[in-house]
Each structure stands twice: as C-alpha cells, then as structure tokens.
Amino acid sequence: MTQAATIVRTGRKFDQVLNGAREVFMADGFEGASVDDIARAAGVSKATLYSYFPDKRLLFSEVAQTECCRMAENVLAMIDETKPVREALMITATHLTRFLVSDFAQQVFRICVAERDRFPELGKAFYEAGPANGQRQMAEYLEKAVAKGELVIDDVHFAAEQFSELCKVRLWTLAALGIQTRFSDEEIEEVATNAVDMFMARYGT
Known part of the structure; x- marks a missing residue:
C-alpha cells in the first residue's frame, strides 16, 4: 500500500497530529518518538492518530x-x-x-x-x-x-x-x-x- 493511498488528509485533527508529531520527532528522534507521546502532544487519542497514520514511518514522512x-x-x-x-x-x-x-x-x-x-x-x-x-x-x-x-x-x-x-x-x-x-x-x-x-x-x- 502506498503512502498516498494510506493517509487521509482530511478532518479537523489532522493538523494537530502533524504538529504534535513534529514536536516529538524533533525532540526525541524517530526511534525515541513514541505513539503515546505524539498523541499526547497532538491532543488526540491513539485511535485518532492511527486513523490517520497506521505506521510511524508514514507520519514522519508526512511531517518532513x-x-x-x-x-x-x-x-x-x-x-x-x-x-x-x-x-x-x-x-x-x-x-x-x-x-x-x-x-x-x-x-x-x-x-x-x-x-x-x-x-x-x-x-x-x-x-x-x-x-x-x-x-x-x-x-x-x-x-x-x-x-x-x-x-x-x-x-x-x-x-x-x-x-x-x-x-x-x-x-x-x-x-x-x-x-x-x-x-x-x-x-x-x-x-x-x-x-x-x-x-x-x-x-x-
């Protein structure tokens, strides 16, 4: 499955997820960034985060x-x-x-x-x-x-x-x-x- 097919770039929380991920990736790197920390920084649930990005690599790529x-x-x-x-x-x-x-x-x-x-x-x-x-x-x-x-x-x-x-x-x-x-x-x-x-x-x- 391609990145373009996986990511749904709609919904009011999409930008929150990106901003939270950016903050955590910049602070902790890719390996050190946990889904829990990203969800917390974004102010969303893990379920919401996974609905946009089922893979952390997809999320990092989208941020970049x-x-x-x-x-x-x-x-x-x-x-x-x-x-x-x-x-x-x-x-x-x-x-x-x-x-x-x-x-x-x-x-x-x-x-x-x-x-x-x-x-x-x-x-x-x-x-x-x-x-x-x-x-x-x-x-x-x-x-x-x-x-x-x-x-x-x-x-x-x-x-x-x-x-x-x-x-x-x-x-x-x-x-x-x-x-x-x-x-x-x-x-x-x-x-x-x-x-x-x-x-x-x-x-x-």
Missing part, C-alpha cells in the same frame, strides 16, 4: 514533506520574476541557507541517516520532499531566466543542484557535525552572497 513543501512555497512566493535575476537568486539563497542549517532540517537529516539501513524509505521521502522538490522548482525558475536571456545554462537541473550545494558551504557541515548550532544573519548572508556571486560568474550573461 509538509515542512519542506511549506519552505519551498514560502521561498517561491517571495521571488518576483520581474526583479533582476541576481536579486531573485539572493532571496532564494538566503532562505535556503537558513533552512538548511535550521533545527528542523538538521534533525530530519540525522534521523534519515540513522535509520537509513532499517528504513531507507524515510531518506527517500525526505529527499523527494526536500532536495529533489526544491531543485525541480529552482530549475523551473532558471529555465524562465534563460528564456528571458538573463542566464546562459545548458542543463538547468544540474545548475539547480549546484546552486543548492553552494548554499551549504561552510555552515552546513558545522551544523551537521554539531560544531555550531546557531548562525547569525551575517553568516547566512555571507554564504548566500558568495553562492550567488559564484553562480552568476558561471551562468550570468
């Missing part, structure tokens, strides 16, 4: 997908395609860099790595909702910029992946290894600015 899609939608909503391409890319780079080092993104990444061998579908679900989804949407924007003559790119999908990797320079590794957990606006802006500068140096007209 919901948060990643929300992030992508927020960034896209801020991009004004009438603005110069550098300005639009700077908005994207700033928000992407901030998201990549956020507590949520880092915790989900750690959970996916920790559970990789037992539950490889968790990593696949996060990849599709996060990196793959973001890169697809970025590629769509780049394709439009190319059509308007603002950028020169042969492979927009490869370029979109390059852009996201540029936004991980320095800070992401520090966050992933737990060396640094809080990052200033100045640090975020420095990475974003350099990412855009290098991207434009390669693909700008």
Whole structure:
C-alpha cells in the first residue's frame, strides 16, 4: 500500500497530529518518538492518530514533506520574476541557507541517516520532499531566466543542484557535525552572497 493511498488528509485533527508529531520527532528522534507521546502532544487519542497514520514511518514522512513543501512555497512566493535575476537568486539563497542549517532540517537529516539501513524509505521521502522538490522548482525558475536571456545554462537541473550545494558551504557541515548550532544573519548572508556571486560568474550573461 502506498503512502498516498494510506493517509487521509482530511478532518479537523489532522493538523494537530502533524504538529504534535513534529514536536516529538524533533525532540526525541524517530526511534525515541513514541505513539503515546505524539498523541499526547497532538491532543488526540491513539485511535485518532492511527486513523490517520497506521505506521510511524508514514507520519514522519508526512511531517518532513509538509515542512519542506511549506519552505519551498514560502521561498517561491517571495521571488518576483520581474526583479533582476541576481536579486531573485539572493532571496532564494538566503532562505535556503537558513533552512538548511535550521533545527528542523538538521534533525530530519540525522534521523534519515540513522535509520537509513532499517528504513531507507524515510531518506527517500525526505529527499523527494526536500532536495529533489526544491531543485525541480529552482530549475523551473532558471529555465524562465534563460528564456528571458538573463542566464546562459545548458542543463538547468544540474545548475539547480549546484546552486543548492553552494548554499551549504561552510555552515552546513558545522551544523551537521554539531560544531555550531546557531548562525547569525551575517553568516547566512555571507554564504548566500558568495553562492550567488559564484553562480552568476558561471551562468550570468
């Protein structure tokens, strides 16, 4: 049975379940998160929780997908395609860099790595909702910029992946290894600015 066929995304308590699960997963990780704790945090019964998500893996995947899609939608909503391409890319780079080092993104990444061998579908679900989804949407924007003559790119999908990797320079590794957990606006802006500068140096007209 597929995730799409299993999950019923209706009912007034659906958002409560997601919010409660997000809170518990972020605090306790995937293995440490109990159904009892999630139900308690969501303010629903275990029966209600199971009516939406009969499997904890489905619930974690839904939390990851919901948060990643929300992030992508927020960034896209801020991009004004009438603005110069550098300005639009700077908005994207700033928000992407901030998201990549956020507590949520880092915790989900750690959970996916920790559970990789037992539950490889968790990593696949996060990849599709996060990196793959973001890169697809970025590629769509780049394709439009190319059509308007603002950028020169042969492979927009490869370029979109390059852009996201540029936004991980320095800070992401520090966050992933737990060396640094809080990052200033100045640090975020420095990475974003350099990412855009290098991207434009390669693909700008």
